[in-house]
Amino acid sequence: MEEELKELLRRKAEGFDMPPEPPPALIRRARRHRFLSGALAGAAAAALVAGAALGVREVLLSYGRARPAESPTPPATSPEPTGTPSPTPEAVVTSTASPAAGSHPATLVAFAPVEGGDPRGRLILADAATGRVLAILLDDQDTSEGGIFDLALAPDGRTLYYARGTTACTSDLERLSLEGGRREVLASGFASGPAPSADGRFLAYLEWDSCGGRDQSLVVRDVSTGEEVRWTLRVPEPQEADPPAIRRVAWLPDSRRLACEVGDGEVSSIFLLDTQLDRGAELGAGPRLGPRDSSLELIGPHPEGLAVLRTCLGPVGPDCLAQPEIVALDPETGRVRAILLRPAPRARYALDASGRHFLYAIDGVLYRWSGGFPVKVAEGYFTATW
C-alpha cells in the first residue's frame, strides 16, 4: 500500500501546475502584507492593554516577525552546536515584563540523527547554553520507526523516560538512568507520552489497545511499587476515522492532578483529572479548561498556572489573534491568568522543572526561551527536554 500511495502521490503531483509567473496581485499583496504585519502588532499591543484591564497578570510579550533559521531543512547530519542568539524572532519586542527568574538548566537531553547510510540517531546530553554535546547516552539507535521520542526527565534530573518506536504504529516505554546507564522497558506495544509527577512518585503514560485501535488508556504507575491505575478514553459510536485521543498529559505541582490534552481532529481541549478522586471517571467528560473559542495544546505547569499554546478559533480581533499564543490558565477556574508569549511559534514545547524555561524545535533548530528573545541552541535536533 505504501508504494502504491507513493506512486499515486507522485503522479498526482506531476499533473498539477501553478501559473508559471507570479500574478501581479500576488506581488501587490506581498507588499501590502508588510503593513498588515504592522497592524497586527498594533492589535497585539491593544490586546495587551485589554488583558491588563481584565486582570491578566505578568505579561511577557514578545512580538515580532519570525525569520527562518540558517538551515531549517530537516536535519540529516549530526547536531551543530551554535549557542548564538536566535534569528527566529526578528524581534520587535513591543513590551516585556521581567525575564523569568533564575537561570535555565545547565544541560538538556536530546535525540538527534547521526550521519550514515541507514537512519540512525543518538540520545545525547548537551550544554543548554551552547548545544555542545557533553555525553552520548545511547548511541547508534534505529530511527526508521520514529526513533526515540516523548522525552521526559524525572524531577531528580537523573532519570529519563521516553518512548521508542518499534513498528509503524507501536512503541515501547523505557526508563534510562543518566548516571548508571541502566535501561529498562516499562511497557511494550503501544505506549508513549510518559510524564513523571513532580514528587517523582508516579509516572503517567498513554497506551492504545491495539494497532490503529479505538480505546486509549491513561495509565498512572506508582514508580516504587509498579501498581497501575487506568482510565480509558472510549470513542462513542459511530466511530470517527480520526477518533478523539489524549495527546499529552502533564502533572500539576501537587502530583495528584493530571492535565490531559484531548485532541479531536484539529481542536484540542484541556481537562483535569484528580487521580485520587476520579477513579473510574470518564476522560473528557468533565468541564474543559480555558476559553471556549480556542484550541489548547498542553505545555506544562508554569508558576502562573498551566502553560498552554492557545489557537483562537473565533473571529480574529484584539483578543483572538490569527497566530497562536502561550497563555497560563488558572487550573482552579480555567481562566487565562497570564499571557506568556504572543504570538508564539507553532511548535512542541518542553518546560524545565521550574516551569519557567521553554525549549522547542522548529525545522530541526532548537531554541530556548525564558522571556525576552528566544535563543538558538543548536541545529539538527529532533526533540529535546530539560
Next chain:
Amino acid sequence: MTANAKAPSEAKAAGRVDLLYRRHAAEAGRFAYLLTGDRELARDLTQEAFVRVLGRFHDLRNPDAFHWYLRRTILNLARSHFRRRRLERAYLERKARQPDPPPAESAEGREDLWEALLRLPARQRAALVLRFYEDLTEAQAAEVLECPVGTVKSLVSRGLARLRE
C-alpha cells in the same frame, strides 16, 4: 524625489518575489494540491502562503528556509481553511459528487485510492502526504504537524488502514 527613490527598491522587491515564485511555486503548489485535492484551492493557498511568508521574512538568506516555511504555512492555511469554516465534511461530500477531472497522466485505475485519500480527515491526509510524498521521517513529520511522533504513527497507520478498506 520620493517616487524616484522608491522605484528601484520596488522593482528589486518585485524581482525577488518573481525569483522565489519561479523557484518554489510549482513544488509548493503540488504539496497544497495533495493536501486539498482541489486545484483552485491549492493555487489560492499557495499564493496566500507566498504573501504571508514574504511579508514575514524580509531577510531570506537560505532558499531552503523559504521552502520549509512555505510548506508549514500551506499546511496551516489548509488547516485553517477546513477548521475555521467547518467545511471539511461538506467540502468532501461536494468533492465526492463533483470529482476533480483527473489529469491525462493520472494514475489509471487508482482514482479510487485518490478519492479515498481525499475522504480521510485532514490530519491523516497531511501525515500521509508528508511521509509518502515529502519523504519526511516520522520525527520530521511530527515537527511539521506540531504533534508527538506517536500521533504521527497513529495518523499514518489509521490512514493506511482506511485506504486499505
